[in-house]
Amino acid sequence: MDLTGAVWRKSSRSSANGGDCVEVADNLPGVVGVRDSKDATGPALTFAPSAWRAFVAQVAERA
Structure with missing residues (x-):
């Protein structure tokens, strides 16, 4: 997977x-x-965007 052009961001909680x-x-x-x-x-x-959204939703639910 070519990630050239990706704009990386770190969590605001870091x-x-x-x-x-x-x-x-x-x-x-x-x-x-x-x-x-x-x-x-x-x-x-x-990750596919839908898989990432599902992951984030599960993490937020448990936080």
Whole structure:
């Protein structure tokens, strides 16, 4: 999956001093990318937008 042009954003709940954070890119058509913020050149997972929305909804439900 080519993620060239992805605009990555970190959660607003992430602290400024690092930690265990993920970044999400949801600006590409038909795909949502997720990566480790400490390894920006490393691998990324990709999800269909509907699968990502379902995941986020389940996480929010349990928070």
